[in-house]
Amino acid sequence: xxxxxxxxxxxxxxxxxxxxxxxxxxxxxxxxxxxxxxxxxxxxxxxxxxxxxxxxxxxxxxxxxxxxxxxxxxxxxxxxxxxxxxxxxxxxxxxxxxxxxxxxxxxxxxxxxxxxxxxxxxxxxxxxxxxxxxxxxxxxxxxxxxxxxxxxxxxxxxxxxxxxxxxxxxxxxxxxxxxxxxxxxxxxxxxxxxxxxxxxxxxxxxxxxxxxxxxxxxxxxxxxxxxxxxxxxxxxxxxxxxxxxxxxxxxxxxxxxxxxxxxxxxxxxxxxxxxxxxxxxxxxxxxxxxxxxxxxxxxxxxxxxxxxxxxxxxxxxxxxxxxxxxxxxxxxxxxxxxxxxxxxxxxxxxxxxxxxxxxxxxxxxxxxxxxxxxxxxxxxxxxxxxx
Amino acid sequence: xxxxxxxxxxxxxxxxxxxxxxxxxxxxxxxxxxxxxxxxxxxxxxxxxxxxxxxxxxxxxxxxxxxxxxxxxxxxxxxxxxxxxxxxxxxxxxxxxxxxxxxxxxxxxxxxxxxxxxxxxxxxxxxxxxxxxxxxxxxxxxxx
Ligand SMILES: [Zn+2]
Numbered sequence: 001x002x003x004x005x006x007x008x009x010x011x012x013x014x015x016x017x018x019x020x021x022x023x024x025x026x027x028x029x030x031x032x033x034x035x036x037x038x039x040x041x042x043x044x045x046x047x048x049x050x051x052x053x054x055x056x057x058x059x060x061x062x063x064x065x066x067x068x069x070x071x072x073x074x075x076x077x078x079x080x081x082x083x084x085x086x087x088x089x090x091x092x093x094x095x096x097x098x099x100x101x102x103x104x105x106x107x108x109x110x111x112x113x114x115x116x117x118x119x120x121x122x123x124x125x126x127x128x129x130x131x132x133x134x135x136x137x138x139x140x141x142x143x144x145x146x147x148x149x150x151x152x153x154x155x156x157x158x159x160x161x162x163x164x165x166x167x168x169x170x171x172x173x174x175x176x177x178x179x180x181x182x183x184x185x186x187x188x189x190x191x192x193x194x195x196x197x198x199x200x201x202x203x204x205x206x207x208x209x210x211x212x213x214x215x216x217x218x219x220x221x222x223x224x225x226x227x228x229x230x231x232x233x234x235x236x237x238x239x240x241x242x243x244x245x246x247x248x249x250x251x252x253x254x255x256x257x258x259x260x261x262x263x264x265x266x267x268x269x270x271x272x273x274x275x276x277x278x279x280x281x282x283x284x285x286x287x288x289x290x291x292x293x294x295x296x297x298x299x300x301x302x303x304x305x306x307x308x309x310x311x312x313x314x315x316x317x318x319x320x321x322x323x324x325x326x327x328x329x330x331x332x333x334x335x336x337x338x339x340x341x342x343x344x345x346x347x348x349x350x351x352x353x354x355x356x357x358x359x360x361x362x363x364x365x366x367x368x369x370x371x372x373x374x375x376x377x378x379x380x381x382x383x384x385x386x387x
Numbered sequence: 388x389x390x391x392x393x394x395x396x397x398x399x400x401x402x403x404x405x406x407x408x409x410x411x412x413x414x415x416x417x418x419x420x421x422x423x424x425x426x427x428x429x430x431x432x433x434x435x436x437x438x439x440x441x442x443x444x445x446x447x448x449x450x451x452x453x454x455x456x457x458x459x460x461x462x463x464x465x466x467x468x469x470x471x472x473x474x475x476x477x478x479x480x481x482x483x484x485x486x487x488x489x490x491x492x493x494x495x496x497x498x499x500x501x502x503x504x505x506x507x508x509x510x511x512x513x514x515x516x517x518x519x520x521x522x523x524x525x526x527x528x529x530x531x
């Protein structure tokens with residue numbers, strides 16, 4: 001992977017309106033996000049010759065998006081995938097461009113995640129769920145149907161072994177909610193969260209309260225990837241991909257005989273090798289945050305906080321804007337919005353571009369950013385970006 | 388089993404599939420059966436079409452009997468039913484249990500007599516079988 005270092009760039013990012021009830025189909029949202037990303041890059045839709053997306057049977061196809069942008073691209077690709085798919089598809093985009101199969105790739109995630117099919121469950125046939133998940137017959141009859149319960153099984157043991165407390169989870173939540181107060185487009189803009197309030201909030205499923213669960217929203221995000229060479233002709237400030245890595249580790253996606261390792265543990269060394277940096281070089285972070293604990297676990301996996309000291313790291317305020325590692329600076333999926341990880345990618349691009357310069361949202365002097373994806377404990381992907 | 392119990396059971400009943408039927412057939416007899424790989428000797432739980440440790444198709448089923456003891460490896464306590472049928476089981480304790488005689492095997496179940504206060508990592512538990520219909524039973528755990 002080191003051979004692609006800084007040869008590719010993200011040149012456009014865009015989003016649709018974010019709401020609890022869009023009143024339109026995911027296709028409308030996807031088109032809005034795609035048009036915004038294309039405008040951000042200063043391109044024409046016809047400059048895009050590959051369209052890719054991921055979903056969990058809850059979206060529109062790249063074929064449709066291309067069609068209604070009036071484009072007949074060379075490549076359309078759709079994968080079924082979880083929250084590390086943005087990074088995985090960006091890696092695919094790089095591969096397509098590197099091998100001459102495409103020149104410029106648009107990747108989107110569009111979902112009515114609140115008003116339509118909800119990731120958090122509900123309305124599903126339990127027989128369907130038993131069949132849909134590998135090993136589903138061994139979890140669904142026991143009431144374990146929510147990612148909050150699945151990841152909670154990892155969290156309880158990890159917290160027990162590493163001295164992590166409810167308050168440490170609270171520091172993740174309050175830090176991200178604080179970021180959301182500077183982002184008028186965040187769901188929880190105007191709804192700050194104090195530690196006192198957090199600690200009084202009951203568990204939905206231990207060790208998680210409603211604040212530790214990500215929110216659900218209707219929205220679409222889009223990203224445009226092209227070569228560093230072509231990026232020079234774009235209107236936007238290109239953000240270069242220094243390195244990427246992805247990995248499957250845990251044997252079953254939905255059944256766990258070992259909760260002491262996650263795929264991120266294996267991605268981290270490959271990522272730093274590809275990017276040619278160390279964790280100390282990173283100035284700003286987007287860490288996949290479907291649940292607060294998932295952030296703590298990844299800070300440890302990626303060496304962003306010393307193992308065994310992750311709790312102290314977040315308690316010291318290091319995730320805040322003036323901390324050592326401002327993280328999920330738009331509020332993340334805990335408090336900004338939920339586009340299955342992609343909104344965190346948009347934010348890291350904007351930070352590394354210094355798009356917020358002159359406002360209270362810019363991380364000062366940030367040069368290198370990390371973005372991590374978590375499709376579950378079993379699959380992770382991550383990338384390092386710089387201007 | 389009484390008529391009343393049969394009517395009341397609203398929770399999902401484990402689906403028997405091509406790969407897991409011997410496990411659930413054993414559960415119906417109040418026994419634990421585990422899939423074992425003849426090539427690498429790993430126990431596979433959940434079972435599958437081949438060994439998840441080495442890929443071998445030479446897998447067999449081994450009966451473990453009806454006295455199954457373990458320790459809580461991890462757990463959650465849910466205060467909301469995330470699936471239909473569990474509204475009367477709140478708070479619901481879902482535990483991953485490490486078998487005493489085969490620590491590499493972890494079996495998820497509910498701790499029927501457990502709650503947030505008396506369950507912890509390391510708690511000793513015994514497997515019991517809950518009769519859920521006339522001919523089906525589900526392995527569960529109780530605090531020892
Ligand atoms: Zn084997």
